[in-house]
Amino acid sequence: MNCWKIKKLQAQNFRNLKNSIFDFSPGINCILGQNGNGKTNLLEAVFLITNKKSFRKNTDYAQMINIEGESPEIILQSVFESEEGLLPYSLRMSDALEERFFNNKPEKSKTPSTSVFINPFDSYNFHTSSTFRRQWVDSHISLGDKEYRQVLTRFQKAMKFRNSVLGFGGKNASMQLRAIDEQVSEYSAFITQRRFEFLTALNQFITPTFKAIFSEEHTLQLDLDSLFVHWDQKRIFDFYRHQENADIKAEVTQVGVHRDDFIFSFDGLNAFEFCSLGQQKMAFLSLIFAYIELFRYKFTSYPIVLIDDVSGELDSQRWKNLIQYLETKNFQVLITTANEIFGKELEKIPASKKFYMEHGTLKHHG
Numbered sequence: 001m002n003c004w005k006i007k008k009l010q011a012q013n014f015r016n017l018k019n020s021i022f023d024f025s026p027g028i029n030c031i032l033g034q035n036g037n038g039k040t041n042l043l044e045a046v047f048l049i050t051n052k053k054s055f056r057k058n059t060d061y062a063q064m065i066n067i068e069g070e071s072p073e074i075i076l077q078s079v080f081e082s083e084e085g086l087l088p089y090s091l092r093m094s095d096a097l098e099e100r101f102f103n104n105k106p107e108k109s110k111t112p113s114t115s116v117f118i119n120p121f122d123s124y125n126f127h128t129s130s131t132f133r134r135q136w137v138d139s140h141i142s143l144g145d146k147e148y149r150q151v152l153t154r155f156q157k158a159m160k161f162r163n164s165v166l167g168f169g170g171k172n173a174s175m176q177l178r179a180i181d182e183q184v185s186e187y188s189a190f191i192t193q194r195r196f197e198f199l200t201a202l203n204q205f206i207t208p209t210f211k212a213i214f215s216e217e218h219t220l221q222l223d224l225d226s227l228f229v230h231w232d233q234k235r236i237f238d239f240y241r242h243q244e245n246a247d248i249k250a251e252v253t254q255v256g257v258h259r260d261d262f263i264f265s266f267d268g269l270n271a272f273e274f275c276s277l278g279q280q281k282m283a284f285l286s287l288i289f290a291y292i293e294l295f296r297y298k299f300t301s302y303p304i305v306l307i308d309d310v311s312g313e314l315d316s317q318r319w320k321n322l323i324q325y326l327e328t329k330n331f332q333v334l335i336t337t338a339n340e341i342f343g344k345e346l347e348k349i350p351a352s353k354k355f356y357m358e359h360g361t362l363k364h365h366g
């Protein structure tokens with residue numbers, strides 16, 4: 001896989017971004033400016049062209065189109081660059097249509113690159129919510145594994161149907177459940193196996209990444225907490241048959257991959273219970289950068305790394321550690337901050353490009 005980096009971007013009618021042309025560096029790009037000036041919107045535009053969706057939850061065209069804009073469509077025009085040369089890539093979105101073009105030719109599925117978004121609140125959500133952890137793991141496996149994404153979608157549909165049968169009951173419920181459980185058990189075995197393999201691979205990178213960023217020796221591990229680890233389809237099917245009466249009584253499927261959890265441990269202790277907020281953030285950042293290393297290992301290419309104001313909870317030494325780590329890496333980073341002190345640290349990075357934003361416009365760059 002070739003490593004395509006974003007070179008230029010112009011957004012029209014996208015949130016509050018006002019047609020400025022951003023000419024990015026292939027290394028570190030610092031997006032600076034006060035609150036509410038469009039820094040996160042810029043990251044969202046890059047994420048949208050590379051990942052085909054927003055990183056914001058429950059967001060679609062209606063939220064993204066500029067509320068004051070006169071034209072009823074969003075246009076994101078970009079140029080990507082790799083050793084192969086330049087590649088113009090654009091996206092047009094309206095209420096009814098979404099079109100993508102490579103070199104002015106329509107393209108349905110491919111994007112030139114993938115990006116990973118790091119949000120300031122994700123660390124807290126990851127440590128406190130099992131639903132968030134499950135979604136995080138599922139979305140990060142799915143980024144590089146289309147089959148996983150498809151099976152997960154089929155599983156979710158089957159589980160929804162199973163729960164509606166449980167809720168509705170009736171005399172045919174048992175027969176219907178038997179048929180659904182053929183599917184549910186097949187998908188569950190697949191999902192569990194892929195999650196287990198993903199975590200085994202990821203765990204090789206988390207502890208070394210923590211050390212590489214923060215120069216401290218700690219052991220970090222993310223483990224799958226699931227009943228079905230190493231179970232085959234038949235065993236899962238038998239389990240659901242055995243579970244049937246209890247599920248009918250509860251009117252819901254009580255056990256399954258939809259309720260699996262992931263335990264993040266720090267020196268063998270639960271990171272949420274044991275670590276300070278700063279350490280939780282350090283652990284979470286290490287997890288993400290470990291994922292980025294795993295991605296490179298699997299696809300011989302780095303994703304574009306979008307980091308939205310992560311400065312909170314980290315002390316100045318930890319910021320410096322993070323900045324130094326980014327400097328040693330060969331990936332493209334877009335990092336934002338409204339924090340003036342952190343901004344000053346970012347401005348010191350010699351090989352980085354700085355973009356100063358005001359009211360959705362690029363005021364100047366350096």
Ligand SMILES: Nc1ncnc2c1ncn2[C@@H]1O[C@H](COP(=O)(O)OP(=O)(O)OP(=O)(O)O)[C@@H](O)[C@H]1O
Pocket residue numbers: 014015016033034035036037038039040041042063064065066067068309336337338
């Ligand atoms: N559809 C839209 N049309 C016009 N403006 C929008 C739209 N959606 C959001 N905005 C505006 O975008 C601004 C927020 O931009 P953004 O989140 O990128 O700010 P930011 O620079 O990252 O701020 P912070 O430093 O506080 O995170 C808000 O002022 C909001 O009103």
